[in-house]
Amino acid sequence: MRVRDEQKHKRICEAAARLFAQKRFHEVRLEDIAAEAGVGKGTLYLYCQSKQDLFVSLLDEAFAGLVERLQSEVPREASGRDKLRLIVRSLVDYAFENPHLFELMRTVGVPAGGRPVWERKRQELAQLIQETITQGAREGVMQDDCPALTATYLMGMVRSMMLYGPRTQSREQVARHMMRFVEAGLSPRSQA
Amino acid sequence: MRVRDEQKHKRICEAAARLFAQKRFHEVRLEDIAAEAGVGKGTLYLYCQSKQDLFVSLLDEAFAGLVERLQSEVPREASGRDKLRLIVRSLVDYAFENPHLFELMRTVGVPAGGRPVWERKRQELAQLIQETITQGAREGVMQDDCPALTATYLMGMVRSMMLYGPRTQSREQVARHMMRFVEAGLSPRSQA
Amino acid sequence: MRVRDEQKHKRICEAAARLFAQKRFHEVRLEDIAAEAGVGKGTLYLYCQSKQDLFVSLLDEAFAGLVERLQSEVPREASGRDKLRLIVRSLVDYAFENPHLFELMRTVGVPAGGRPVWERKRQELAQLIQETITQGAREGVMQDDCPALTATYLMGMVRSMMLYGPRTQSREQVARHMMRFVEAGLSPRSQA
Amino acid sequence: MRVRDEQKHKRICEAAARLFAQKRFHEVRLEDIAAEAGVGKGTLYLYCQSKQDLFVSLLDEAFAGLVERLQSEVPREASGRDKLRLIVRSLVDYAFENPHLFELMRTVGVPAGGRPVWERKRQELAQLIQETITQGAREGVMQDDCPALTATYLMGMVRSMMLYGPRTQSREQVARHMMRFVEAGLSPRSQA
DNA sequence: TATGAATGAGTATTCATTCAT
């Protein structure tokens, strides 16, 4: 597994991502991935341990990339409201830029075995959102009985929008719409 | 598929639903479904055409059941706000009562081939929500640039909550939380 | 296996013969035979032990019928030449009257296990032809180094003619043609 | 089906031929063929598309080989009588050298679907024999109302001899016997 | 006696993985 050719590694991952996004895990044949990547079948095993490993590492990267992006794009010192806006925008941007990641995540449920990387990343992401809401609440601009639930909603909304939402809306429109909906949804009620 | 024993048919479907909820389609063996249902392997084929057929029919039933429930529980003549509340409550109730349906739907993306039943049902569901929002808007209690997006959100929220949400919240709490979030999210802004 | 309804038994055998003539043994489903015979699947087992048994008994009957016919149509006291003519005619007649028996026999080779009835009948038939040739030789009208071979030829000729021969010839023409060919083939050579 | 190892391909075909000669198509398991050929089960599929394909290709080769042999051993310019003798000899030789080909052909009837290769070859063979008889007739040494029938006989005779004939006769004896029978059978009658 | 729902043994075929080149 000590690999030289990073170029080739990337080609393989991209090929795999493309194919896993189109078909279910078991419908994707390693042979096809190899062909798509333009390498021999055996070569795949120089870059990953197994098919499952390849798949999971894609997920890991996807979630890690998303979290990293959010962390880099959402300044620590911003207000809760600004952070939330940036989070929504980043989520939507990332989704539009990596459309088949959501197809990739499609088939993934709560994992049975030991928590894999992507699951930890998913939780980090939820955590980030949650804390932002809590901050917003502290600042008096948001109200939420259970930020953990809301964090979950947000991720589900993005996924659902990508998979089933109307194709007519631009990225900008979607971002604005979701932002408004979330912000309003969390706005403190005068008489609660 | 003309069959006698409806009891047995149900047992098979339930067994299949249970197993498909735990594993991916290709990881579920027909032999296991048969064992789980307490029937012989060959018997499955008296009640369905193929493994794929069995799986899809479960999805179809699940979505159809959900839609039917919403239609029966949401009175035609109610106000938009009441309808929306009932929709959210019904969705949450249905989700809690049929927890593995969401695991079932987990693996399903936008279908490639001819629109299957469940896909039509999903659209009916979205339609129902959309119209409710539109009605709410007409009644001046809601505001939404793109109800189609919001309808999509709602279904994603429920799914996400079931699959990844905190297990600490009761059905009642979840329902109330989601209701509040959605209602606030759609509330007409004073100065938009 | 103690059976009452001879009518039904016959219907089953005819249905089986029809189907076995069209497809190979393993391509014929017992269910189809039952349907073709207009009885239930289970009923078949009141009239035969197994599928294999049903098949073999058809063969047995076919060969037995053929032998019986030859024995009844070829008078013991006739001349060798007359007998041979009658044998050829009977074979051809039987073949034309029972065209799918030859399809039935198509798939049968030399049996591995204990000689079944049809194999004994096949040998009886060969014996009959052989003796006729021997008689003809004794009478000075035929000559044959190895009547056993010739007997085999004759049966192969009939089968081949039925399966692959030109469909343009009438039964009468075929009979005459084969008769002449065989007779000439066995005619004593002046200077051997 | 682009393959490297022709050795292996041959081993597989021979193994298959051996087994198909002993049992009916559906009684031969691919696993057995693989074992007999000394290769893995999956390897078979590198050399053929399917079991059926493997079987048919054997037949095709068998008939093609037979026809090719006849065409190479029967000189175009020979007399009808010589040709016929050579045909019979070649048929018998081929039969004795490839005894299980006749077992292979045993199960084959007139094909239902599109004429496969072997069926065309069978017809070529019949054609060759027919033309020879016609030539013999032109040359005044043969007489035959329907050479097409006779051609059919000839092939049936060989098959029948191989499958059911007495094992006591040598190849030489059989060839001579058949030759004489056919030649006499076709000899022009003085007073027809 | 007649039925056909239920059964489960049996098998072609696929495809992840290995390894000789």
Added chain:
DNA sequence: CATGAATGAATACTCATTCAT
């Protein structure tokens, strides 16, 4: 490092046979 021929475990599906009715 790279390859792809070889492998065999794994599984959906069929159908002869049984047996409760």
